[in-house]
Every structure is written in C-alpha cells, then in structure tokens.
Amino acid sequence: MKRYTSFILALLFCTLGSMAQTPSWVTKRPASDKEYIGIGMAEVNDGKYMDIAKTNAYADIASQIATKVDSEAFMQTVDLDGKSSQLFEEKIKNSMIAWIEGVEIKESYTGNGKYYVYCTLDKELYNKNVKTRRKEAIEKGLDYLLKGNEAIAEMNLPQAAMLYAKGLEVVEPWTFLNLSTDGVNIPAELYTAFINVFSGMAITTNTVNIEAETFKNVNIPVAACLSKKGEVVPNVKLKAEFVNGDGAITPSISTDYNGTAEFYITNILSNENIQEIRISIDDSFIKSLPESYRELVGSQNLPTAKVTVTLSKGATTAFININDQHDLEGIERHISNLLSEKYFKISEDPDIADCFVDISTELNIGEVVSGVYNLNTCYCTLIVKIYNNQTQELLTEYSLNNVKVLAPEKNSVEETISMCIREVMKRAKREMPKKLEKINL
Numbered sequence: 001m002k003r004y005t006s007f008i009l010a011l012l013f014c015t016l017g018s019m020a021q022t023p024s025w026v027t028k029r030p031a032s033d034k035e036y037i038g039i040g041m042a043e044v045n046d047g048k049y050m051d052i053a054k055t056n057a058y059a060d061i062a063s064q065i066a067t068k069v070d071s072e073a074f075m076q077t078v079d080l081d082g083k084s085s086q087l088f089e090e091k092i093k094n095s096m097i098a099w100i101e102g103v104e105i106k107e108s109y110t111g112n113g114k115y116y117v118y119c120t121l122d123k124e125l126y127n128k129n130v131k132t133r134r135k136e137a138i139e140k141g142l143d144y145l146l147k148g149n150e151a152i153a154e155m156n157l158p159q160a161a162m163l164y165a166k167g168l169e170v171v172e173p174w175t176f177l178n179l180s181t182d183g184v185n186i187p188a189e190l191y192t193a194f195i196n197v198f199s200g201m202a203i204t205t206n207t208v209n210i211e212a213e214t215f216k217n218v219n220i221p222v223a224a225c226l227s228k229k230g231e232v233v234p235n236v237k238l239k240a241e242f243v244n245g246d247g248a249i250t251p252s253i254s255t256d257y258n259g260t261a262e263f264y265i266t267n268i269l270s271n272e273n274i275q276e277i278r279i280s281i282d283d284s285f286i287k288s289l290p291e292s293y294r295e296l297v298g299s300q301n302l303p304t305a306k307v308t309v310t311l312s313k314g315a316t317t318a319f320i321n322i323n324d325q326h327d328l329e330g331i332e333r334h335i336s337n338l339l340s341e342k343y344f345k346i347s348e349d350p351d352i353a354d355c356f357v358d359i360s361t362e363l364n365i366g367e368v369v370s371g372v373y374n375l376n377t378c379y380c381t382l383i384v385k386i387y388n389n390q391t392q393e394l395l396t397e398y399s400l401n402n403v404k405v406l407a408p409e410k411n412s413v414e415e416t417i418s419m420c421i422r423e424v425m426k427r428a429k430r431e432m433p434k435k436l437e438k439i440n441l
Helices: 002-021 049-068 082-099 123-153 157-174 186-195 283-288 291-298 331-342 413-436
Strands: 035-043 103-111 114-122 201-205 209-212 222-228 237-244 247-249 260-263 265-268 274-281 304-311 317-326 355-369 375-388 394-408
Touching (some): 049 114, 123 157, 157 186, 157 291, 201 274, 201 304, 209 265, 222 274, 237 247
Antiparallel strands (some): 035 114, 103 114, 222 260
C-alpha cells in the first residue's frame, strides 16, 4: 500500500511539474514595443514539425508588419482585377516570410503532441534592413522600367514585356512597402506598363475570304499587318493556324518594317466547305517571362484576325478499289471511314472520282504459341495506294508489313480476321494521316 501511495504521489508531482513547465507565452501572447513577436506551432507527428513551426512564426511576424504598412501597400495603389490581385497577395505573403532578416528563436516547447517556437525580430534592426532592401528594390525596379519604356519606344513589344516582368519580379518581395521615388510608384508603373504592352493593338489582313481546293496550295499569300494605336509594329512574330478545317500553312514569321507578315497556305487537308484561319501574335515569347507572370499576358485580349477559306469545287472525291489480294475482308470499311472523316468525299463512281484508292491486304498464319490457351501467330500486311484518277500519278502510299497478332487457336476465321483488322487499324489511324497530308493534286 505504501509503494502504491508513493507511485500515485510521484505521478501527481510529475503531472503538476509538467503543467508548471508550460511557458506562459504558449497560452498568453507576449507584447513588446521593441520587438515583433512570432509564435509558431506544428504537430509533432509531422516529420518536419520544427521547420513548419518556424515558418508559421515567421508568417506571424510578417502579418504584423503588413498590418503596420497597410496604408502603403501595393494592393491599394494599383487597380487590379481579381485574378491579378490574388496572384500578388500570395506573392507578397510568401515574399515577406522569405525576406524577413534578423529573426531570433528565443524559446521552444513541446507538449501534448505539439511543438511551439517563440521568435522575435528587433524593430530597429528590421527598419535598418528594410531601408537597404527598399533602396535596392527601387533602383533595380526603376532600371527595368526605363529599359522597358525604351523597348516600347522601339516597338520591341516582347522585349518590353520581359523587362517589365523582370522588374516586377525584383520589386515583388517589397511591394508591401512604399516603393515610390520622385513621385513615381515603381511597382504600380511596372504593372501598368506590363499589362498595357499589347493593349490598343489590331491585326488586319489583305483579304477576309480565300477560295481553295483540297490537296492544293493557294498561290495568293495572306498578308497580316500588326498595329498599335494606328502605328505599325515591326519585329513581332505572328502565326497563322486553322481553327476550323485543316491545312498546312507556312510557319510563324516576324513582321517586317511595315508591320506586315505574309503566310502561304501550302495545302488544304479538310473536306469541310467552309474553313477558318486565325492569325495572332505568336506567344512563344511568353516562355521567356517569369513563370508567375505568363498567365497575366495570356489573359490579355491579344489581337487576332480571321480569314475564311471556301472550297471552290467542294471536297475532293475518292473511289475505293479492293485489290484481288485481299485477305482482311472488311478492313476497307474502316479505311473508308478514316478517309471520309476528314479528307475525302467517298464516290461510288470510279469515272468521276478525283482520286483512286487501291487497297490490298495479306494474312499469313505462322507458328502456334503453346500455353494455357494455344495462340495462332498471324502476320498481317496492309497496302494503301492513292492515285490521281486523271493522270494515274501515285500521290501517296501507306503500308504495314507483317504486323504480328496473336489470336486464340479456337477462334473462327471471322473472329481471327476481326482481331487482325482491329490491330492493324490501331496503327493505321496513328500513322496514315501523316502520309495523307503530303498529297498535293
């Protein structure tokens, strides 16, 4: 009984001792006129609980600094849309935590499965450091702003966008401060300049409608002129692409000194009667911008122009012929669907068709693979030749030779052929369009 009583007393003293050892700063936040105080906490069962608690303590200090400089905050000096506002709020929060200098860890405590850390930042030291950082941010930000303005004056818009974005990247850790100099708010000017790089722009074309024929090039170029507030813009890369229908167009090209870029349609690949080409600024330069600012450029209303392509003679017609060598009976239906889905209108009359499609197939049964289920090794060959029906010129040829297919030995002939067709068409659907795109009548 005496031992039991001693054990209870020892346990009680330990409990009371543990309670007494809990620092007051854990339960009641300290206050100081000379220091910013940050309290951070993390669950001990988290593998990086010390780092998490420290980060939370830094964030605690940062939130106090942000509150004190709120009247000077960048978010109040720039009129931002919701998406941009969210971006910069997150950047400012993260940057403040990353750039706080001189924080000291005073105490730490572990109890009830939680780890606490008590950090302080001397206000006088902070003010000294932040003056230095503020001066650096203003100088570097202003330098990027002036260089960006020079690029704008030279109408080098992609270069201007990059310079403004780099400037924003430099000042963003300190945008919770007043970064104004000589009446110029550097972050606000950088942001406004950045989002206005491509404002007031337009693309005009020498034509709005082109007549064309499938599988033929168009001799007349599409000339696109880029301007900004009525002034032509040279040295900006434009691109042309089909947004309805399909075809081949010469690649992106920079505007000349007249702000003009010319594009040639080298082939029409779709049988749609009405197709559309869109001309826009080639946004490949966006990849050179700091990642977080790429979306801001992409969200701007970049100029576009459209040109309608009308098939003057309708779709190119094709007649499908089944060669005498034809073991994969039924595959012609799948080839017909592939051709008519985009490229041709299938004709039942070989005399009036523009193209003649010759299909031949071969199926050979090889060795038997023994196992739980015996499998026949099938070797499949498909050859598709497309000719100009008027000149008999071979336009393109697509072939698959000895595609290996394993079919259960117990399968019927029809089931085996069906399996072979399925495997052959998987390849044909991936590869045959590349051959079709080279046709030029």
